[in-house]
Amino acid sequence: MKTGSWTVVLLAVTTVALCSPLINELEPGQEWPKRGSVKQPQDESEDEETSPEKISPSEPESEIPGEIKEEISLLAREAENVKVDYSGAQLWKVSTEKTGVRATLGRLRRRNLISTWAGNQTYMDILIKSNAVQNVTRIMKRENITYDIIIEDLQKRINEENPPLDENEIELQDRRGHRMTWKQYHRLEDIHGFMDYLAKTYPKIVSVNTIGKSYEGRDLKVLRISDGKPTNKAVFIDGGFHAREWISPATVTYIINQIAENFDEESDDIKNIDWYMLPVVNPDGYEYTHLTDRLWRKNRRPSISRQCIGADLNRNFGYRWGGRGSSSNPCSDIYRGSRAFSEPESRAVSDFIKTSTANFTAYLSYHSYGQYLLYPWGYDTAVPPDHNDLDFVGKRIAAAIETTGGSKYTVGCSSRVLYPASGGSDDWAKGQGIKYAYTIELSDTGRYGFILPTSYIEPVGRESLAGIRVLASELNKP
Known part of the structure; x- marks a missing residue:
């Protein structure tokens, strides 16, 4: 996730605003950038100029009448009482x-x-x-x-995917002070509770902020790990863009836990970076997969016609929005939304990164599945001018993953390795001047697909953490 000349690619990169330098004069763990000071580029000229088809934007979310929103919410609540059955699929x-x-x-x-x-x-x-x-x-x-x-039989596999914890694990939860175990796929409440626990336990290095709300009003919580040095670079990591990809939030929380709990013993490479992590970009969809439809992909915002629910958040970002690999059909799994950043979840991520004072030099977005480490561009079969750097670091990360757990990851430009997909968050991050932007498709290669057994959580987490350490080492090179 090759048309277009180098001139066009270079122009796209050089005309965007780069992140401002880190300003860090407060106590460690307390400094968070002010939000809302930069208007969102929902109608950027580059989107209009490069989109292969013109779409008349639908009404924005704020213009959906209150009575219609109430009716939609009622229908959604009623639907949640009936689980989708995949028996025989x-x-x-x-x-x-x-x-x-x-x-x-x-x-x-x-x-x-x-x-x-x-x-x-x-x-x-x-x-x-x-x-x-x-x-x-x-x-x-x-x-x-x-x-x-x-x-x-897909339903049989779904039924076996996330078994309840045994008594020893439940007892360990009580002693630990939070419910996260990485031996089970957890609900949003457990994930957010775990993040809050770390902020209370390690207040000098960990802080948590809500950077926005989902369509249904759930918090978009980002956890920051930092020792507060003003020279630190910054990395933004997210997961849970697509609701059914449960291994993604599990992996991001595993990384959070390992770095936060062991920060004093970590290398300088890890300590010299401010880590910003958003485990669940799509909390409404994620909860919906637990309650109703295990294979739901999109968010839960209805289209204005109420014909279908949800947009693909990873087709909704404003860099080359509306192009190849996305759909204008609200019923499609790759529906791009009515316009760039039409969805509150993607808009919150954009707003936070654009207004942040952090010196973001890398962006990682964890997805599943297939075992790919992908870099821009996704909107078409082209590569950025520094693609050799992206390829080199990507292959070093993949090597560390394989050394740690044996999983082989394919590294390359996403539109060539997989297929073109415009409106992705990694393209947008690269367009913001963040040098190392990657989408990582986690295990496996198809035996289980999205229904990955819980026994994979810790091995995938360990492999991913090994890759993070390599990235940190690269970022700290002079």
Whole structure:
């Protein structure tokens, strides 16, 4: 996630505002940048000039009438009482190297017989709904398309994914003072409680602030770890953009825990960086996956027509918004929103980074799945002028991951390794002048997909932390 000349790419990079230098004169753990002083670029000229299609923007969220919002909220609450059942649904890995396969899959998707989970230039992982398995099987055989059945009954896998903790783990929770264990996928309340616990326990280095609210009013909580040195560089890490990718918030909280709990023993490379971490960018969608639909992807803001719910937050950022790999259809899983930064969650991240006084030099966004370490550009098959630097550091991170746990990560430009996807947060961060911007697609490579067993949480966390240490070392080089 190659058209366009170097001139265009260079112009895009040099015309954006770079982050201001770090100003840090308060006590460690207490200094947070003021918010709201920079107007959001919801109608930036570069978005209009480079978007391949003109879309008439829908009404902004604030203009949805109150009675309609109440009706939508009521319907959403009623829907949460009925869990989506995936009994009999299957996950297939389909080879797409043969001519015509992608076109066939596209027709099946438009007929609502399948949905896409993941893929690259050679294969696609597709979910086949239970009532469509027989029909899709017949079409695949008729078209002589090669596929493997990866998961035969998706609901069975979902039921086994997140077992309750044993008595010893529950007792350990009570002694620890928070409920996070990394042996289970936790609800938002546990994640936020854990962050608050660290801020109270380590007030000299840890602080927590809410940088905005989700559509349904949930906090977007960022935790900061810093020893307060004014020379520190800064790294922004987020997770949970896509609601169903549970390993992402689990990994970000694992990294938070390891750095905060062991800060005194950490290397100078770690200590010389201010770490800003937002584990759940999409709290409404994340809670919805726990309560109603395990495979929900988007946020939960309704379109003005009330036809469909949610936008893909990772297609809603304002760098080359509205282009390839995004959709203007509110019912699509890659719906880009009515305009750049139309969603409160993406707008809050943008607002915070743009108005921050932190010296952000790296941005990491954790997703799943596929084991990829991707750098810009995603909007088209082009690379930034310093792509060799991004590739070098990315490969060093991938090597550390493999050394630690054996997982092999593919490193490269996202639009070439996977596919073009405009409006992504990593492209936007790079456009803001943040040099090292990466999207990291965590484990696995398709055996479990989004339904990754809890036994993977700690190994994936350890691998990711090893990558973080390499990044910190690179950032501290003169």
